[in-house]
Amino acid sequence: MTFSIVGRSADGTALGIAVASKFLGVGAAVPAALADVGAVATQSYANLAYRPQGLALLSSGVPADFTVRALIAGDDGPVGHRQVGVVGTTGNGATFTGDDCHPWAGGTAGDGYAIQGNMLAGAAVVGDMESAWLASAGESRLAYRLVEALHAGDKAGGDRRGRQSAALLVVAKGLGYGGTSDVLVDLRVDDHPDPVAELARLLTMHTLYFERPDPAVLIPLTGPVAAEVAERLASLGHQDPDLDEALASWAGIENLEMRIVPGSIDPLVLAQLRAATVSGK
Incomplete structure (x- = not known):
């Protein structure tokens, strides 16, 4: 019912998630991130406990793949319907798709990213997101890389039921508003006919109002x-x-x-x- 990307900036300072879905206010359920720790996306009959549990595991030094295994092993709910993506401060991201997730469902992961989706138009949604992510390696701003990948998935068909909401969450130590927060970007489009495009528009506005100038x-x-x-x-x-x-x-x-x-x-x-x-x- 959702497609998302969890990613880490090339320099390792920022971590974040971009997500879209035919679901009201997807940003309230899927993403979680903690600066200098990691990022988690939980979706498809989402277990929201994965968010604090995953971040706790990452903060204790557990790598992304073992974090995913631990989350699934400790879940006494419908694991077959779960989907989760995790990225830590180093190494490969990790993703899991339960066997009972509504098709098309699946994911992929690599160095610093994890991409996953369920009830998608097809495998191209995830494939095109990965291609966009890898092609944007020269973009230093993680938020823009995440949204570009999300846009690629949306163009490939995204959620096969349609569009409704999207969200972006990026954290980086001390780089939030006024230097007193770690939340670099936190944008949500809760109900919109073209939520990914609207998210991109909001990110442009966020850049104007909240990014520090280039010296x-x-x-x-x-x-x-x-x-x-x-x-x-x-x-x-x-x-x-x-x-x-x-x-x-x-x-x-x-x-x-x-x-x-x-x-x-x-x-x-x-x-x-x-x-x-x-x-x-």
């Missing part, structure tokens, strides 16, 4: 740029002898505070400022 592209707040920024901020009612303070004040109102770096301006912030002054916002 390599920051523009120094000096000369003509500083003059332009000061003039535009003043037109919006943000006047301060300290230009950094004026910019931070406006950015905070616009939910762009994660992109503020004293002495510089992020090109994305500058674009938003220009758009705001053109529209008279």
